[in-house]
Amino acid sequence: MSKSQYIASIDQGTTSTRTIIFSNRGNSISLSRREFPQHYPQLGWVEHDPEDIWRDTVNTLNEAIASANLTNKTSEIAAIGITNQRETVVLWDRTTGEPIYNAIVWQDRRTADYCQKLKSDGLEQTIYNKTGLLIDPYFSASKLAWLLDNIAGARVSADRGELAFGTIDSFLLWRLTGGKVHATDASNASRTLLYNIKDQCWDEELLKIFNIPVSVLPEVKDNSTLFGTTPRSLLGHTIPIMGMAGDQQAALIGQACFEPGMTKATYGTGCFMLLNTGEKMVHSQNRMLITTAYRLNGKTTYALEGSIFVAGAAIKWLRDGIGLITHASQTDDMATRVPDNHEVYMVPAFVGLGAPHWNPDTRAIITGLTFNATAAHIARAALESVAYQTYDLAQAMQKDSAENLLTIRVDGGMSANDWFCQFLSNIMHITVERPSYLETTAMGAAYLAGMACGIWNDINDIKKQWEKASSFSPQMSEEDRKKKLKGWELALKRALLNDEE
Numbered sequence: 208m209s210k211s212q213y214i215a216s217i218d219q220g221t222t223s224t225r226t227i228i229f230s231n232r233g234n235s236i237s238l239s240r241r242e243f244p245q246h247y248p249q250l251g252w253v254e255h256d257p258e259d260i261w262r263d264t265v266n267t268l269n270e271a272i273a274s275a276n277l278t279n280k281t282s283e284i285a286a287i288g289i290t291n292q293r294e295t296v297v298l299w300d301r302t303t304g305e306p307i308y309n310a311i312v313w314q315d316r317r318t319a320d321y322c323q324k325l326k327s328d329g330l331e332q333t334i335y336n337k338t339g340l341l342i343d344p345y346f347s348a349s350k351l352a353w354l355l356d357n358i359a360g361a362r363v364s365a366d367r368g369e370l371a372f373g374t375i376d377s378f379l380l381w382r383l384t385g386g387k388v389h390a391t392d393a394s395n396a397s398r399t400l401l402y403n404i405k406d407q408c409w410d411e412e413l414l415k416i417f418n419i420p421v422s423v424l425p426e427v428k429d430n431s432t433l434f435g436t437t438p439r440s441l442l443g444h445t446i447p448i449m450g451m452a453g454d455q456q457a458a459l460i461g462q463a464c465f466e467p468g469m470t471k472a473t474y475g476t477g478c479f480m481l482l483n484t485g486e487k488m489v490h491s492q493n494r495m496l497i498t499t500a501y502r503l504n505g506k507t508t509y510a511l512e513g514s515i516f517v518a519g520a521a522i523k524w525l526r527d528g529i530g531l532i533t534h535a536s537q538t539d540d541m542a543t544r545v546p547d548n549h550e551v552y553m554v555p556a557f558v559g560l561g562a563p564h565w566n567p568d569t570r571a572i573i574t575g576l577t578f579n580a581t582a583a584h585i586a587r588a589a590l591e592s593v594a595y596q597t598y599d600l601a602q603a604m605q606k607d608s609a610e611n612l613l614t615i616r617v618d619g620g621m622s623a624n625d626w627f628c629q630f631l632s633n634i635m636h637i638t639v640e641r642p643s644y645l646e647t648t649a650m651g652a653a654y655l656a657g658m659a660c661g662i663w664n665d666i667n668d669i670k671k672q673w674e675k676a677s678s679f680s681p682q683m684s685e686e687d688r689k690k691k692l693k694g695w696e697l698a699l700k701r702a703l704l705n706d707e708e
Contacts, residue, residue, distance in 0.1 A: 218649040226267035239270035251316035254309035288450035288652030290457035291375040296350040318349035339497025348400035372423040388435035394456040397499035450655030461647030463673035474621035478518035493603035513562040513600030517555040541586040552698035553588040633683035643676040
């Protein structure tokens, strides 16, 4: 293969950082992955050390490039693409490049009271009209406000123009360019509660509401363009950074969901379902979000989004929290070992409930336990809970968009589980399609970088790359389906009732 026909895709997630090298045919050549620590300093608080993320980014880049066995190593990398956990906030010193505090993660709920006050002040509709988002600790603005108000000297330094704010993509771009570029992309900017997605710019009224100085904000660029270049000292060769998107938007691109009505669901730590609505912003009556799906050549495409805070994280809790399993893959066998769910339901609201409830105070429960219930039933309940939550999102989206969902494309770790995909198809009563390559988030970032550097011409080239590996069609009787959904509804009501009490 000729020079510069490879893309290095950085996929910086909530629990791990990966770099994957892709060829110009969209094939994965090599992968390097490292998990990093999660920090929980108080109840409901979730933090990451940005230096852990930066170290792992550089290490996985070097490891993936080395293991790709390229003839001329970094000189054969045409571009770098970045995709990232969204809404997670970093604030750093512009002179030293050092973060002034840990990154506050998207799961963090410390600003719940602050957000409730904004709602009580009647600001939710104003904010929704501009951002497509609801007021919730999930998004970046309240986290940034907390940093400015709670870290000694932060607000004074920010007002002097000495601090830079960014989501993880922006922080990595700053470091990868040796501190020369402070920028983000339209998809990540649209998740901050500070960005007007209709006008595609930072919004003065929103900045005033959250008391955020404009001096800390990054420049906002298209998703597929030149963001900056790495210095030779970092990787041994200068490489342009030419693609960037939040992880869920990157997965939408990796799944080639470019037509209005096409839908994907990514099952990672959480589950995020996006429905492409084209150039139209569909305002939700069911507490779905409007988000910038991608912006290419100055043209914005929008999506409806539903966010489930806990999907794979529930399986991780079974493993790390209570020791019910030793490997996530065991849940497939455990789910098939029992003939039914024994009316055991899990509502995995470990960090509150996302769409369509948006309740940060609800907590996880397991209902229906008897002496006949086993570890397999609990594992099955965890898997089933993700399908039920996806069903709730789909119902809301169908009402908002008038789109009758017939097919959904799935990706992420849980989508490798055949039992889960079949159960999802049964509960949603639609066809579930799984691609031949599940790392669609990293692939989406690679496609964006590849389009910018000429490896691929446009989205039509990307459509040709997508391949279906498996398809799951509904097999459950309607009676059984309705019974299971009724059980889920009752469990959900119980979790919400516990919160009210």
